Amino acid sequence: MPKSSPVYLQLRQQLVDWISEKNLTSQDKLPGERVLATKFQTTRVTLRQALAQLEAEGVIFRSNRRGWYVTPARLxxxxxxxxxxxxxxxxxxxTPRTETISKELILAPQWLAEKCGLRDKTPIYHFIRRRYVDERALLIEHNFVNPDGCAGLMELNTDDSLWQLLRDKFNLQPASRNIExxxxxxxxxxxxxLNVNTGSAGLYLQRISHDEAGGFLEFDHEYWLHDALKLVVSVQG
Amino acid sequence: MPKSSPVYLQLRQQLVDWISEKNLTSQDKLPGERVLATKFQTTRVTLRQALAQLEAEGVIFRSNRRGWYVTPARLxxxxxxxxxxxxxxxxxxxTPRTETISKELILAPQWLAEKCGLRDKTPIYHFIRRRYVDERALLIEHNFVNPDGCAGLMELNTDDSLWQLLRDKFNLQPASRNIExxxxxxxxxxxxxLNVNTGSAGLYLQRISHDEAGGFLEFDHEYWLHDALKLVVSVQG
DNA sequence: AAGTGGTCTAGACCACGTG
DNA sequence: ACGTGGTCTAGACCACTTT
Incomplete structure (x- = not known):
């Protein structure tokens, strides 16, 4: 005899079916939890377990206290x-959008200096940016840029590609990257x-770039929503 | 006035402190949930919320119905x-361990044929393997190998590296890989x-390997526990 | 001001793992 | 056989978002 699945997993399936019936797509909002709990004749607690399951699978997501929405395709x-x-x-x-949340010149703390092979308290630019796709905030990015050779970077508009600025304005280009x-x-x-609860699943991405001479160019780390991206890499050899 | 954090987050911190006090390390077991709930004067539901938080952070993990354990360092x-x-x-x-769960010669289903640039129903080896680190199951791996040039692969011991077999016994080697x-x-x-609940957070990794002539060698996908690994890649150029 | 999602209580039963 | 973790109920209050 096949063991019957728990209520919350049956509910999960009903929700999937219902979403598909209603033709809900990218960023459409689901009804309130109490409405759904009533419709499917269950408790809010159990309903939320089903919703959490779908959230883990990347089918729906929640925006803070605003409610549940259908997850867009991965980038x-x-x-x-x-x-x-x-x-x-x-x-x-x-449709992309980027906000520069803060930019400042700091003295590299020890952990950063070690990561980048710098001496303690070396001056370094620090940018924090938030990036959106179709008005959904997907990631927070921290860039730590070596000011050597790009003085004045902080005065420029950093809502587009930093690398493009470094290449076009300062003739700086990475030759090797270490990625984690x-x-x-x-x-x-x-x-x-990112308008999510603390503890939400995410993907952490870190990148250290050096120039051809092995000099340190940039350290960056990014915190992505878990359902937001698909990494694609091609490797030769 | 700083808003005070919810009980389950305070509890999270108490648990972290307690784990550190008791010097619990890699794979040590935590007391039962009822014991912990009593010790910290809360409900099992709230306690479980705190435990789930620590699970999401990769501090502890659970093994099916066996209980909660301290997470080992990432691989x-x-x-x-x-x-x-x-x-x-x-x-x-x-300490690694690999089990070959199944191996068979199948006819490539459509999705696989498309991925690999093969015709529908091409014969292909399919291996399913489970890999452990220090006796904790970390990932399930599916390998789909092109039988051309490696007939007899299925009769060999596949508890070690498939690539090593292909290189040493069949002189096959990948020249390019596409990774997702x-x-x-x-x-x-x-x-x-993997002895986890359905819906547990994981990392999916897919790799398609071709030889120098652009011929299809292997398609593999891997399902890793979310707290098990740290990907490290170096890229030139 | 009303309604939402987020949190929390105090129980209960069951299936499964362990001894 | 026992105790565990997994599931579920039927409520409640609060902080925040939205109207």
Missing amino acids: SYDPSRDIGFNLYVRQQGF IYPQAIVDDTADL | SYDPSRDIGFNLYVRQQGF IYPQAIVDDTADL
Whole structure:
């Protein structure tokens, strides 16, 4: 005899069916939890378990205290290239937007200096940016840029590609990158900035770029919503 | 006035402190939920919310109905190289183990044929393997190998590196790889095989390898626990 | 001001893993 | 056989978003 699935998984399936029946698509809002709980004759707690399941699967997402929405298609993203976020997004038929949340010149703290092979307290630019696709905030990005050779960068508009600026205005280009990627919960400030609960599933991406002489160019890390992207990399050899 | 955090987040912190006090490390078991709920004077529901938070952060993990354990350090993993899982793991001071769960010769279904640029119903080897680090099951791997040039592969021991077999016994070697990576919930059979609940956070990794002539060699996909690995890639240019 | 999602309580039963 | 984690109920209050 096949063991029958728990109520919340049956409910999950009913919700999937219902979403498909109603033809809900990208960023459409679901009815309130109490409405859904009544419609499917269950408790709000159990309903929320079903919703959480669909959230984990990337079918729906929630925006803070605003409610549940249908998740858009994933963005393809190649971290080994640098054609710029905005261009990337447009090529895939979406609408990008970037906000520069803060920019300042700091003295590299120890952890950063170690990562980048710098001496403690070396001056370094720090940018924090928030990036949207179709008005959904998908990631928070921190860029730490070596000011050598790009003095004045902070006065420019950084709502587009930093690499494009570095290439066009300062003739700086990366020759090698070390990339680290792993799933990591989004917490605290980052969660707030992305309008998600602390502990939401996310993907952490870190990149250290050097120039041809092996000099340190940029350290960047990015916190992505877990359902927002698909990494695509091509490797030879 | 700073808004006070909800009980489950305070509880989260207490649990972290308690784990550190008790010097619990890699794979140590936590007390039962009822014991913890009593100790911290809360409900099992709220306690479980705190535990789920720590699970999302990768601090603890659960093994099916067995209880909660402290998460081991992440395994570093470079998907662009092929020195073999077992060697990888040992280099980092852990103990690997691989089980071949099934191996058979199948006719490529449509989705696979499309992915690999084959005609429908081309014969292809299919291996399913489960890999452990320090006796914790971390991933399920599916390998689809082009039988051309490696007839008899299925009769060999596949508990070590497939690529090593292909290189040493059949003189086959990949020249280019296309890799896709994204967070994805682990569900159904895969969840069962990994002893986790359906819907647990995971990382999906897919790799298509071709030889120098552009011929299809292997398609593989892997389902990893979200807290198990750290991807490390180096890219030139 | 009303209604929403987020949090929390105090129980209960069941299926499964362990001893 | 026992105890565990997994599931579920039927409520409640609060902080925040929206109207």
